[in-house]
Amino acid sequence: MSARRELHLNVNLLHAGVYPSAWRLPDSRPDAFVDIDHYVRVARVAERGKLDAIFLADTPAINDRIDHRPFMALEPTIVLASVAAATTHIGLIATASTSYNEPYNLARRFATLDLVSRGRVGWNVVTTADAAAGRNFGFAGASEHGARYARAREFTQVVHALWDSWEDDALVGDKVSGRFADSAKVHAIDHRGTHYSVAGPLTVPRSPQGRPVTVQAGGSEDGRDLAAATADAVFSLAQTIPDGAAYAADLRARAARYGRDPAAIVVLPGLATVIGGTEAEARRRQDELWELVPIAYSLARLAGTLRIDPDWLDLDKPLPDPLPLPPDANHTMFQGTVALARRDNLTVRQLLRALGGGVGHRIIVGTPEQVADDIEAWFRAGAADGFNLMPDVLPDGLETFVDAVVPILQRRGLFRRDYEGSTLREHLGLERVAWTPPAGRR
């Protein structure tokens, strides 16, 4: 970590934008979610704004209500490989599941992407709770929470070991002697664990950043532990500064227990933005987006988060109290949603509006100055090292952020005026990972 604490900003490239209705605005193209040019366009705006990275979420199944809105159709690593060719600095973070991939294939794909992008790649580790995904891979549904995380821990260890299977100087390339690589510096990992048995070595030499960045979005107990043990950066979910600060403190304490430097984890809460030239303009934009979200869709999303039947919800009454406690009630999204409703005693309709009809993360509505103030307040309070931005509409909402909010943050000395390095680790203020011999060997 560099001595001075720095603000970091990613953008969550959620196809048309985080609002479920973003695709219905006059300037939006409904097919943007499957058009690579859209992803390139947004990535270039992010790069112009000197952001740290773009981020692609993923589930290997259709798990949203496709009658109503775009979804993550394209496989993220393929998209990012294409975006890499059209950009030079912006970091590239792709989500991939530990439940439905083989560690060797995943390690290889991200290592390749890291070479192709010259060291700009991050892997967002998810365990994929979605039952529809399980059915695409021979399972009746998703496996149990604890089992998924146990596999994820071992999976991540294997991937990290494979990323270290080549020493930095294993490639020789001496034309005179004919020695191409020094196979004594390319190591098997010989992993034999509970869930995986992987010999190695990886086919891919190490990249400029040593290892791709590891990202996590741990909310539950198991998720926080996995993040504390393995992640360089964490995408979190928090509605208030005290919640965000408590989360960051808890995560850093866990990291310290794993013998890690607590400051070496970058904590980035999600932040949806609706920005206007005046506060009234921003409110009008929010109203317009909200009115275009079908209420049935929005209700179904809320019922899904609460794990109840939509028929239990009355639009003009508060949430049922008590709510039936679902088996994974420590799910962060569940807790945040309930807290938000109870705090202001919202009716279901008011709650849906506050949630942006299904945005899922904290929403700020205001002027560029107000957005910058909010970001600064969270950053100074230690509730965030930066944010995983979710513009209401893409590329439009990101352009406004880059053109109006970023200059304010730069003037305040909070955000870089230009990239100082070329790898994602350098953007995030993280050290290059030094090569270490495979565990149990040497």
Place this chain on the structure above:
Amino acid sequence: MSARRELHLNVNLLHAGVYPSAWRLPDSRPDAFVDIDHYVRVARVAERGKLDAIFLADTPAINDRIDHRPFMALEPTIVLASVAAATTHIGLIATASTSYNEPYNLARRFATLDLVSRGRVGWNVVTTADAAAGRNFGFAGASEHGARYARAREFTQVVHALWDSWEDDALVGDKVSGRFADSAKVHAIDHRGTHYSVAGPLTVPRSPQGRPVTVQAGGSEDGRDLAAATADAVFSLAQTIPDGAAYAADLRARAARYGRDPAAIVVLPGLATVIGGTEAEARRRQDELWELVPIAYSLARLAGTLRIDPDWLDLDKPLPDPLPLPPDANHTMFQGTVALARRDNLTVRQLLRALGGGVGHRIIVGTPEQVADDIEAWFRAGAADGFNLMPDVLPDGLETFVDAVVPILQRRGLFRRDYEGSTLREHLGLERVAWTPPAGRR
């Protein structure tokens, strides 16, 4: 198929070139095999030459002797996604294993690549015989030949069904009504087979070419059957015109038995090229490349093909006769190698030279005119619909082919002067695949 038979040319993008020593030439860069710029450069030369496609081989393991030569380090679909961004017409074929992937992930990755490239993608189906690969995925080694092919057949069926899970007009995108997609036109496949259980639908809408092109390299009985049942194009291995013609006739007869149009399979034997301005110049180039191949490496490769110990081979004597019959003696590479040695009664050293020190496919050494004559003779004899070209050195050997051989083929009316379509299916003269309802439904 168009009425007139057309010549098709792919280039096998084997990093530094098909000669194991290609990386040692003065103009070669040893790290080209992990440098995306190298792949882009070769793809652009291929596109300038109006070739059908570039092709990337693959094995998810280090299975070659990395002390001596480059190998397929990078994961091919990631490389091609990046190459797609830097090209407009050239087809993009990537190899992926049916033994070490999940059909849902593979179908999704290629469907994404097909959208990203606007319909230029092909999947080369392999079962991966390599034992080292098995050990990277929890197996003691590769599974038995017949079992691999039984899985491959079902795997390919599932992938094709997933590629058809969206009807062509399932995406609605009506901003006024708020209807995004018509989920009645997005179908589960509900596949429950011997090896796979996959619900679907795929997350990816259909691409401009309907389905990515399916490629196979079936040599064995099982391989030919799989190719005849599922492949649009076949990469074959033949040392003589009669061998090539017999292979093509056999494959088309099998395809007819599967109820397919025998003319709708494009047969492309491998052809390594060493081209010089004069025949003597080409021979000198061949000598130079041969002399830079370490003899121990070359011997080990031959012993591997013959499934015997290298110590059994005497450089100055013919191959042992009889050779011990390995369990997979119907392997095409084995048969072709033995036939080549016996035909001209070659010593092991002469055989190694004829094999280019480990090239593995037929090698033509000569002037552009001689190479064009050879291609025309095979094409007119029905031994090939074209070739999977393997230039000795890349990009150099391909540049010579494009600048000197392609114009001759064009003057003879054998090869296109410009692309007539934009998808790989159009280049190959194949129809767009019409949408069909999932098997057993509707």
